[in-house]
Amino acid sequence: MTAGYAGKILYVDLTENKIGEDSLPDEEVLRSWLGCFGLGLKMLYDMLPPGVSAQDPENPMIFWTGPLTGAKVPGATNLSLATKNFNNNLTAGRSHTHGELGRNLKKAGFDGLVITGCSEKPVYLFIHDDGVEIRDAAQLWGKDTHQTEDILQDLLGKEVSVGAIGPVGENMGSGGAIFNDRNHNMCHSGVGSVMGSKKLKAIVTQGSKSFPIANPEKMVEIHKRWVQLVKQGHRYGRSSKGKLFTNEFRYLAKLIGFVGKNFQINQFNEFGIGLSRHKITPKPCRGCPHACPVDVELVSGPHKGFVASIAGGGEGPEGAGSILGIADPDHFVYILDRYDRLGVESSAIGCTIAMAIEAYEKGLITKKDTDGLELRWGDAELVEELARKYAYKEGFGAVLALGPLEAARAIGGNATDFAVHIKGAPMNLHDWRSTWGMFLSHIVSGGSGWPGTAADSIGEEPDAGYPQFTEPFDYSAKPLEARKAGILKYMRDANGTCGFMTWNIGGSTEIVREAINAVTGWDMTTEELVDVGERMMQLERAFNIRQGLTPEDDSNLSPRLLEAPKDGVAAGKSIKPYLQGMLDEYYRLMGWDKKTGKPWRSTLKRFGLDYVADDIWR
8 A cells, every 4th residue: 555545435326325446556556646636637537428417316426635635744635526516517637625524534444435327315424444335314404504513413422523515505506515624625616416416415424544655754843844935925824713703804905906797896895994993703623733624603684693614715795795895794794604515615605696697787687587585785684685695596586596608508698607617606705807917817717716827916826837827918928827837736736735735826736746755765856746737727628629628618708807997906897809819828838729619639648648639639
């Protein structure tokens, strides 16, 4: 068994009610893909042919930890999921979570978990030190994510980690998500709705086994240096220990603005003001110096005394607040927690409701269409009611649950002009029109979550060659920036640590390399490690092409996103005149054919993907 890995893959067939195990692939494969989304993506490509829908029983859910998951380095909590993207039924779905779910899976003896099939009745999966069980979940079906976690911890013990879906996943609405350990989630790609299509209510993990470490003494020294690197990064000073919330998102307000009223207002500056009045408690992952998730106890307003459990980052609050014209944290904090309990990605539901409000405002729909509801900006009670309808597909909620693009098509008229999406799927919810490197990274992605990070908005990227912030509207430089930062992002998504332990941090690539070698006993070079990231990018593109993606899917962007903002740092600037040239250059740099979007045979062969080249160029 390779050090750094538990040594086994768990297979669960819900149709046949069968459980099986297999050993890990050989060392060459492990070194090529590491783990997490790397191995998950490779298995997804190998297992899922074209023509299978995201909600078909044959669509696998492939969970993977990484060689650093559970190791004694900061942020060693990553668990990734690869499946077909439910939100657009076209691309590779990708989602990550932290907390204890992945650590426990590995400590129960499994690096990976592959779920196929569909149960006849609701079930949950219990993976623990003494075995694996498929258990009846009839009593859990219909419960929200927090209720499910509470019930299962009361039944199985407080030490278990519960990853559960809510009503949105059960009813297979757009943006269904998996929530675990209160403050953590797998939100992107509609993975909760894939899980709901399998009648799988929850995955519960508990483990106490160890896995071999090749050089434990070296790991102790690496941990100390890595913590210091994290603390030296500007991200630590800006968003650690709940500071993003106690600072009321003022950094985002200054840097890129907000997505006010469905991207109609960038300078929605009242958003978040007053948040620091509430009781904000950091809820760090085990051993993490950053501590980005928080609990927020509301000390005023209609929900006074309510405690919301919130994951790190500002995208969730924007989907519950600014995009809907809701500025007051008394309201959007509560709404965000409602989203979590219903089991839905904030961007999916936020973008959809915002599109509907604008459609109502423009006369495309009336009270007759909306179950008698008057849709207006800033109405928190309205959003709470629409979220409930969305979750249960009740009345107008059945239209909303289609997601932003398909709901706009159902509404008709020109609603698709202001439906915000990337390839039909929800986007990471900041106003990337203010920062074209990050924007381009989203545009060329598969609509499955954070793509490459660039170096022109949230932070610089020293290890990609950008030690300082770049000029955000330098269209000629952005293709290379998106490529170089994207390669590092994908590599980081494979090693087993949280992205906040490496993003924007100079020297992080080298310390990841040292840690992987120390935990596995390998002699991996920096070039070999970085190649893991580009290998993933090339295979993901090939997967998407094989499923039907075309270059037009990159260039046919949501019209709202091509509009020049009326205010803010990008006021009057639109990426539209430059977009095709940027795409052409990005394709060239990536080694992709401009006409078909396919990676060239030579590109794929450079990364040992000869069989993939034969698939897509036959």
